[in-house]
Amino acid sequence: MTNFKTEFIGIWTLLKKELLRFWRVVFQTVAAPVITAVLYLLIFSHVLANHVKVYDNVEYTAFLIPGLIMMSLLQNAFANSSSSLIQSKVMGNIVFILLTPITYLQFFLAFLIASIVRGIFVGACIYLFALLYVDLPMLHPWIIFGFAIIGGALLGTFGIIAGIWAHRFDQMAAFQNFVIMPLSFLSGVFYSIHSLPPFWQKVSQLNPFFYMIDGFRYGFFGQSDVPPLLSLSIVTFFFVVLASITLGMLKSGYKLRS
Amino acid sequence: MKKAIVFKSVKKNFGKLEALKGIDLTIEEGEFFGLLGPNGAGKSTLINILAGLTKPSSGSIKVMGYDVTQDYQYARRSLGIVPQELVFDPFFNVREMLRFQAGYFGKGQENDDWIDEVIEELDLKDKANTNMRMLSGGMKRRALIAQALVHKPPVIVLDEPTAGVDVELRKRLWQFIKKLNQKGHTIVLTTHYLEEAETLCSRIAMMDHGKIVALDKTKNLLKRFSAKNLNLRLDLKGKKIPISIQKFMQNLDYHSISFLIEEIAEVEFIISELKKTKIKILDMELTNSDLENVFLKLTGSKK
Numbered sequence: 354m355t356n357f358k359t360e361f362i363g364i365w366t367l368l369k370k371e372l373l374r375f376w377r378v379v380f381q382t383v384a385a386p387v388i389t390a391v392l393y394l395l396i397f398s399h400v401l402a403n404h405v406k407v408y409d410n411v412e413y414t415a416f417l418i419p420g421l422i423m424m425s426l427l428q429n430a431f432a433n434s435s436s437s438l439i440q441s442k443v444m445g446n447i448v449f450i451l452l453t454p455i456t457y458l459q460f461f462l463a464f465l466i467a468s469i470v471r472g473i474f475v476g477a478c479i480y481l482f483a484l485l486y487v488d489l490p491m492l493h494p495w496i497i498f499g500f501a502i503i504g505g506a507l508l509g510t511f512g513i514i515a516g517i518w519a520h521r522f523d524q525m526a527a528f529q530n531f532v533i534m535p536l537s538f539l540s541g542v543f544y545s546i547h548s549l550p551p552f553w554q555k556v557s558q559l560n561p562f563f564y565m566i567d568g569f570r571y572g573f574f575g576q577s578d579v580p581p582l583l584s585l586s587i588v589t590f591f592f593v594v595l596a597s598i599t600l601g602m603l604k605s606g607y608k609l610r611s
Numbered sequence: 612m613k614k615a616i617v618f619k620s621v622k623k624n625f626g627k628l629e630a631l632k633g634i635d636l637t638i639e640e641g642e643f644f645g646l647l648g649p650n651g652a653g654k655s656t657l658i659n660i661l662a663g664l665t666k667p668s669s670g671s672i673k674v675m676g677y678d679v680t681q682d683y684q685y686a687r688r689s690l691g692i693v694p695q696e697l698v699f700d701p702f703f704n705v706r707e708m709l710r711f712q713a714g715y716f717g718k719g720q721e722n723d724d725w726i727d728e729v730i731e732e733l734d735l736k737d738k739a740n741t742n743m744r745m746l747s748g749g750m751k752r753r754a755l756i757a758q759a760l761v762h763k764p765p766v767i768v769l770d771e772p773t774a775g776v777d778v779e780l781r782k783r784l785w786q787f788i789k790k791l792n793q794k795g796h797t798i799v800l801t802t803h804y805l806e807e808a809e810t811l812c813s814r815i816a817m818m819d820h821g822k823i824v825a826l827d828k829t830k831n832l833l834k835r836f837s838a839k840n841l842n843l844r845l846d847l848k849g850k851k852i853p854i855s856i857q858k859f860m861q862n863l864d865y866h867s868i869s870f871l872i873e874e875i876a877e878v879e880f881i882i883s884e885l886k887k888t889k890i891k892i893l894d895m896e897l898t899n900s901d902l903e904n905v906f907l908k909l910t911g912s913k914k
């Protein structure tokens with residue numbers, strides 16, 4: 354190891370580059386998902402407000418918002434690392450990083466943190482919009498924050514795996530459409546899983562998105578389907594598994610160094 | 612003198628293809644070294660292995676004494692690589708790219724003066740704040756060269772740095788690289804412009820089919836080659852020797868054909884012409900030419 358300052362500048366530069374990359378196209382990377390979430394909010398709350406009751410003292414519109422925030426946060430954390438990597442690979446400019454003394458751990462952390470930042474930023478924008486619309490309590494801010502971080506980290510890591518694995522943009526689109534979207538929509542964003550038939554309840558319980566959304570929602574209302582600590586443990590477990598896989602891939606140079 | 616680069620029996624297979632068949636090569640610190648050979652000889656593969664972009668199937672590589680896998684951080688700090696492919700990051704402008712690149716190597720703002728100097732020397736000043744996407748091909752190439760230099764690496768490797776760069780700027784580029792060489796940087800370059808290699812490089816390795824087929828001081832090589840026969844055993848299968856290389860032909864046995872070689876360029880040319888017509892080379896050897904007259908004439912006209 355060389356000295357701490359050079360190492361720090363290395364990872365900081367890569368993080369800064371990753372943050373600037375999405376900031377340069379903020380319209381696509383932030384404005385677009387915020388608008389989508391706000392549209393969901395307007396339409397679903399309007400259509401379903403008088404039909405669905407999840408928690409006794411929580412209005413449906415309020416119930417919906419944390420789920421939408423978390424869903425967008427997760428999707429954008431995934432999009433950030435995966436699209437950055439696939440673009441760099443297709444354009445070939447990934448070599449600029451591979452040629453440097455940046456370690457695989459620094460590489461991982463920089464992409465991870467950038468993903469978390471983008472996810473939380475998108476989530477925060479949706480939250481601000483939602484405040485115009487309903488009163489939203491925030492009973493346990495630290496739980497909200499904790500789930501935002503671990504959720505962004507989990508999907509950021511998943512995005513790194515997808516970005517390394519995919520060779521082409523259409524493979525990445527398949528990842529989005531066949532993994533991320535179903536997991537997002539079968540996660541209890543729009544309903545409590547207790548309202549599902551038993552089989553689908555079981556299926557939902559295998560979905561890490563469900564625990565992230567449920568725990569995140571607990572932070573707002575103090576009510577959830579699963580105890581928040583259990584959700585946090587499950588999500589952390591998923592994160593540790595995916596992070597280990599990712600670090601293994603990066604360390605071996607899988608699909609990056611032929 | 613210290614050794615800048617040491618390749619020890621480096622082999623690389625891509626599936627069944629033996630891209631490198633055991634390369635042993637040592638490049639001293641401060642050398643200006645040329646790596647020549649026809650398309651597909653394995654030059655870029657060798658450079659990518661040096662850079663850590665490709666993993667060798669076997670063998671070891673050291674840069675400034677650091678093993679490229681074990682001490683990769685030190686090895687990479689010692690290396691500036693200009694890749695052959697024209698790659699760029701469309702999100703950023705030239706100066707941003709250079710600062711990022713320096714940052715990855717742990718260089719902070721104290722390095723900005725050097726970056727400005729590189730921009731100036733590579734004639735990118737007008738374009739320093741232009742997005743990489745908006746640059747012409749030759750400008751992108753120069754930006755790529757600049758990127759390799761931002762951390763002042765002691766060893767600089769340029770994989771066809773002048774492809775697509777106009778004559779004027781090529782001259783200027785070489786002046787700059789020569790200056791770096793005089794300051795002690797080791798330079799390794801591949802090029803298909805033979806005259807470039809002749810005037811710049813003090814030593815040259817010729818590669819073909821994953822092997823080094825000649826390695827010597829440039830002037831020795833030129834001399835040696837101008838007095839040599841290239842004897843090839845070919846798998847003709849009814850194909851004709853291309854007209855373009857018939858003028859080099861000396862005599863023709865049952866299978867072995869000998870060509871009179873005046874300079875390195877011609878070896879590459881003959882091999883590539885044969886390759887074009889899909890004539891397989893079964894064996895090759897270089898022997899001293901007995902055509903002394905031709906030899907004298909050639910060296911006479913060279914000087």
Ligand SMILES: Nc1ncnc2c1ncn2[C@@H]1O[C@H](COP(=O)(O)OP(=O)(O)OP(=O)(O)O)[C@@H](O)[C@H]1O
Nearest residue numbers: 611625630648649650651652653654655656657695
């Ligand atoms: N990633 C790869 N996968 C499979 N084969 C490869 C790969 N990279 C290179 N090769 C093969 O290895 C051989 C050597 O290629 P290399 O790029 O090293 O040649 P080169 O000497 O740099 O040629 P050029 O002068 O055209 O740049 C070629 O036959 C090439 O097709």
Ligand SMILES: [Mg+2]
Nearest residue numbers: 654655656695
């Ligand atoms: Mg090449």
